[in-house]
Amino acid sequence: MIGSHLRLTHVKTNEDIERLAAFNAMIHGDMVADMTRHMLLDHPTIKQEHDKWIFFEDLPSGKIAAALCLITWQMNYEGVILKAGEVGIVGTDEAYRQQGLNRQLMAKHRELLAGYDLSHIQGIPYFYRQFGYEYAIPLEGGLRLYLESIPHIETSYTTRLATVDDIPALVGWYETMNTSLSISAYRDAAIWNYLLGAGMQTETAADTWIVLDAQQQAIGYFRVAHHNDFGVGLVLNEVSSLPHEALLMVIQQAKAIAIERGNPYIRVNIVPNHALNTVIQQAEYDATDQGRYAWQIHLPDPVALFKKLAPVFANRLATSPFARLSQQVVIDTYRQAYVLNFEQGTLQSVDHITDGVASSTLSLPPNLLAPLMLGHHDRAKLSEFYPDVMWAGGSQALIDVLFPKVDSFLYTQY
Numbered sequence: 001m002i003g004s005h006l007r008l009t010h011v012k013t014n015e016d017i018e019r020l021a022a023f024n025a026m027i028h029g030d031m032v033a034d035m036t037r038h039m040l041l042d043h044p045t046i047k048q049e050h051d052k053w054i055f056f057e058d059l060p061s062g063k064i065a066a067a068l069c070l071i072t073w074q075m076n077y078e079g080v081i082l083k084a085g086e087v088g089i090v091g092t093d094e095a096y097r098q099q100g101l102n103r104q105l106m107a108k109h110r111e112l113l114a115g116y117d118l119s120h121i122q123g124i125p126y127f128y129r130q131f132g133y134e135y136a137i138p139l140e141g142g143l144r145l146y147l148e149s150i151p152h153i154e155t156s157y158t159t160r161l162a163t164v165d166d167i168p169a170l171v172g173w174y175e176t177m178n179t180s181l182s183i184s185a186y187r188d189a190a191i192w193n194y195l196l197g198a199g200m201q202t203e204t205a206a207d208t209w210i211v212l213d214a215q216q217q218a219i220g221y222f223r224v225a226h227h228n229d230f231g232v233g234l235v236l237n238e239v240s241s242l243p244h245e246a247l248l249m250v251i252q253q254a255k256a257i258a259i260e261r262g263n264p265y266i267r268v269n270i271v272p273n274h275a276l277n278t279v280i281q282q283a284e285y286d287a288t289d290q291g292r293y294a295w296q297i298h299l300p301d302p303v304a305l306f307k308k309l310a311p312v313f314a315n316r317l318a319t320s321p322f323a324r325l326s327q328q329v330v331i332d333t334y335r336q337a338y339v340l341n342f343e344q345g346t347l348q349s350v351d352h353i354t355d356g357v358a359s360s361t362l363s364l365p366p367n368l369l370a371p372l373m374l375g376h377h378d379r380a381k382l383s384e385f386y387p388d389v390m391w392a393g394g395s396q397a398l399i400d401v402l403f404p405k406v407d408s409f410l411y412t413q414y
Contacts, residue, residue, distance in 0.1 A: 006065055006101070007057050008108060011040060011050040020055060023064040027091030031203035031227070036089065039414055042198035044190035045072050046414070052085075054108055056101050066092035066101035070112050073120075073413050074186035076178070077374075078312045081186065082305075085113050087121035087128070106131050113300040117308060118370070120295045120410075129367065133296035136370040137183060137408050141292035142269040143277060144233065149286030150255045156214035157249040162221060166210055167192045173220050173240040174411075180273060182375055182406035191413055203227055204414055206237060209253065211246055219243075222250050224257055229267045234258040237269045238411055239276050247279045271409035295410065297370040303352045305373065306338060310347040313402055317345045320401040329402065332360035333369055334388075362399050364389045375406030 011017060017040050025033035039046045040053065055067035071086040087109060092101055110131075113119055121128055122139060162170065167189050174192075178184035199205060205226040210218050220240035229235050236254050239247070254266050267290065270276060280287050299305055317325050322345070329340040337360060339351040362379065364372065365388055371377045379399050383389040391399055 005059050006096075007059055008104065009055065009057055011053040011055075016050075017041065019062075019064055020053065020067060023055070023067055023093070024089055024091065026093070028089065029203070032089065035202035035204065035414075038198040038202050039071075043194050043414055052112055054105060054112075056096070056105070058096075064093070065096035066105060068102075068105045068109060070109055070119075071414070073410075075118075075183055075410070076186050077183050077309065078315065080308060080311055082117040082308070083115065085109075085116045085119045087119060087123070090121075110300070113298075116300055117305050118374075119298040119300060122293075123296045128296050131298065132367075133298045134367045134370050135294035136297035136374045136376040137295040137410060138272065138376075139293045139295050139410070140269060141290045142267055142272075143280055143287045144290050145251070145266045145268060145280060146286040147255050147258055147263075147265060150251055153248055153252060155245055155249045155252070157246045158212045158216070159209045159249075159253055160212065162196060162208035162210050164193060164196055166208075166218065166221075167196070169218055170208070170221060177238075177240045178409075178411075181271060181408055183408035183410075185410040185413055187411070187413065194414065195412075199414060200226075202414070204412055211240075211242060211250070213246075220246065222254075224254060228261070228263060229265075232263065233265045233267045234261060234263040235267050235269055239268075239270055239274065241275070244275075244279060247276050248283070250276065251280070251285075271407065273407050294376065297374060299370050299373070302338060302369060302373075303350050306340060306350045307347070309373070313340075313342075313347050314345055316401055316404070317342075322398055322401055325398070328361075329398070330357055330360040330362075331369070332357055332363040333366040334363065335366060359392065361395050362389075362391045372403050375404060375408065378403060378405040381405065 011020060017037060021033040021036040024036045040050060041047055049072060052070035056065040058065050068090040069088045071088045073084040073086060075082045075084050121133060170192050171189055174187050196208060206223040208221055208223050211220045213219050220242045222236065223238035225235040225237050234254060234257060239250060258266055268276060317323055324345045325342045326344055327342060329342065331338045337353040337357045339353060340347055341349045364382065365386060368382055368386065379391065379396060
């Protein structure tokens, strides 16, 4: 039961920013205080959205009892730009726990998601499933590479730290790096400026290294996090497309940084299909696969998202035996259903049914809609673990064209 002395409000003044920074430091540590300040004051999109940083205030004392924020991202889904609202920096003062404050904050967050295509959170295991979130985009993990197995190599490639003058090139390298991904995070020059500037004072700070060829021409980049992997390992968390020898040099440079910092290993936290992972495995370095965690995803308005993804569906159908598809595809989540009306290979409309359907193309539990739509798992993989994933006889080929397994990864926006 939430007492009348607690008021739900949002950041309005610089004093609120300082109070929230101090609260986040108490819950998460001093670096998150700096992160709070710089995101609210300096980030190109977040500084315009103070109303999305919400908290419960204890009126008698002015003390913050619990807080979270909505951090706006843009994601590219095969050419379609999606608006995503991350659940970020969640915390409750120990004295105010077990009062339902987090639940009320999540309810307000859901209201703020009006007009957003999806919401995502890194999140502790399981907890956010109660709010309609499900694992649906790869997150942390990757290869753990032990330093003693990395030999010294002679190379003509060198490095230097990036400056703001490199931003136009960084924008292009970043876009090229993500061309192999179906879903990626959009990052423009303004965000790069934040990452190289104010973002360097936060918990998510990372050094951006420019790779130079023998003629001292810049050909790409990589990023190394300031924050260690669980306080131990060096995190190599972004690498652009580079030639084979340059990738070997990146590993060697990361080793040198790790030795300087006293890290016993490197964790290569990049997209799984990156060429660097192949180089590491082929070179037979001592590396172990740490597996992958995942972003937990909520779909605020599946009908709107289906409609927005119409170009994605059209492109998938156009290169398949269903190129001129004209029929209804019914996705039944047992409590409600979505009827996709295709004409000549184009999604024309989507109907939302809440009172049951006579027949469906695909039936699945509601929590699996996000993994299906975002390509985290396809029909076959979902059905291995969930017997209530079912489909009409003969429809599996069409379902697999519309909803394939895809490669996705989100590099940070802050």
